[in-house]
Amino acid sequence: MQSLIIAASSSEKIQNLVPWVSDHVSPNASTHVKPLGVGPEIHLSPYFGTQAIMMVLVTAIILFLYGVLFKKGIVPRGKLTNFLEVFVVYVRDEISIKNLGEEDGKKWTPFFICIFFFVLGCNLMGLIPGNATATGSYYVTASLAIVTFLCMTVGTIIKFGIGGFFKAFMPAGVPGWVLVLLTPLEMLGVLVKCSALMIRLFANMLAGHIVLYAMIGLMYAFGWIAAPAFVISVGVYALEVFVGFLQAYLFAFLSAMFIGEMFHHAHAHDHDHEHAH
Amino acid sequence: MFNVLAQAADKAAEVTALIGPKAGAAIGAGIVAIGAGLGIGKLAASAMEGIARQPEAGGEIKGGMLVAAALIEGVSLFGVVVCLLAIVL
Numbered sequence: 001m002q003s004l005i006i007a008a009s010s011s012e013k014i015q016n017l018v019p020w021v022s023d024h025v026s027p028n029a030s031t032h033v034k035p036l037g038v039g040p041e042i043h044l045s046p047y048f049g050t051q052a053i054m055m056v057l058v059t060a061i062i063l064f065l066y067g068v069l070f071k072k073g074i075v076p077r078g079k080l081t082n083f084l085e086v087f088v089v090y091v092r093d094e095i096s097i098k099n100l101g102e103e104d105g106k107k108w109t110p111f112f113i114c115i116f117f118f119v120l121g122c123n124l125m126g127l128i129p130g131n132a133t134a135t136g137s138y139y140v141t142a143s144l145a146i147v148t149f150l151c152m153t154v155g156t157i158i159k160f161g162i163g164g165f166f167k168a169f170m171p172a173g174v175p176g177w178v179l180v181l182l183t184p185l186e187m188l189g190v191l192v193k194c195s196a197l198m199i200r201l202f203a204n205m206l207a208g209h210i211v212l213y214a215m216i217g218l219m220y221a222f223g224w225i226a227a228p229a230f231v232i233s234v235g236v237y238a239l240e241v242f243v244g245f246l247q248a249y250l251f252a253f254l255s256a257m258f259i260g261e262m263f264h265h266a267h268a269h270d271h272d273h274e275h276a277h
Numbered sequence: 278m279f280n281v282l283a284q285a286a287d288k289a290a291e292v293t294a295l296i297g298p299k300a301g302a303a304i305g306a307g308i309v310a311i312g313a314g315l316g317i318g319k320l321a322a323s324a325m326e327g328i329a330r331q332p333e334a335g336g337e338i339k340g341g342m343l344v345a346a347a348l349i350e351g352v353s354l355f356g357v358v359v360c361l362l363a364i365v366l
Contacts, residue, residue, distance in 0.1 A: 196351055196355075199351070200347070200351035203351075203354035203357055203358050204350070207354065246343065249343075250344065250347045254344075
């Protein structure tokens with residue numbers, strides 16, 4: 001790749017750019033960190049790099065906010081707890097209760113709050129200059145998608161038994177012979193939906209950061225002529241904040257929707273004449 | 278003369294082998310962008326029309342539009358991931 005760029009362009013700065021961008025977004029970047037740009041270069045293990053440190057920091061911040069400041073059963077008073085209450089009530093009403101029903105929704109709300117705030121925290125921490133994005137690594141998003149997959153499969157088995165688990169793949173009101181074709185497709189659909197969750201979050205975070213680095217790199221490579229690139233990169237930065245919120249909401253919402261669908265289909269045959277759909 | 282042509286063909290094949298995957302990936306990413314733009318544009322058009330017809334349903338339409346837009350975006354990002362794999366692998 002290096003020889004290609006050398007062959008294609010003659011500018012030395014563009015040659016310096018590609019290793020810089022790939023160094024910041026590739027998984028190699030997580031093994032060495034230079035605090036504040038100056039100072040000694042710390043070498044971390046590939047198994048616990050900068051992204052893992054970000055995840056630990058996000059978890060610590062969430063635990064502090066919700067364990068210390070906003071304890072269970074406390075009435076929101078003051079700016080911070082009222083601000084956090086908006087998010088919590090939104091996740092409970094729009095994501096959890098809407099997809100899982102009343103009692104299940106209230107029981108599963110802490111789970112979706114955890115997912116939402118973890119993804120949101122990781123996305124936003126990655127936007128602070130110098131930090132790594134934990135959700136920009138497909139291992140992290142795959143772990144979250146595996147958690148959703150386990151909730152969908154093992155959770156349905158625990159709640160409704162093995163019979164209910166197989167009923168979850170058979171939508172109501174479908175003739176027998178179509179069911180033979182449909183059930184393997186539905187089973188594959190569970191895997192595909194969870195993989196989609198993983199790739200959506202990972203690719204959104206990674207692509208956003210690559211675009212941002214490329215825009216800033218244009219300013220480095222071309223100097224003063226690339227002054228509009230500064231305006232565009234500020235715009236892309238704001239877009240990245242919005243995309244961070246949106247992808248966090250979407251991950252939690254789609255997890256709730258998939259789990260709610262499984263639960264709903266799993267007990268649909270017991271009393272399917274009571275609901276009016 | 279055929280000697281020169283053969284050498285030119287060899288050189289073209291060599292350069293193509295060098296940039297073939299990258300050029301294919303770049304063109305593929307552009308086509309993915311066209312697909313995503315068309316899909317989300319259509320979605321936004323019908324969402325705007327729905328809100329214009331019935332402003333009270335604005336909140337519900339906005340929520341549904343956001344979810345559908347993110348799903349379409351997810352599909353377009355599958356294409357981007359495939360283009361990235363074409364470069365790396």
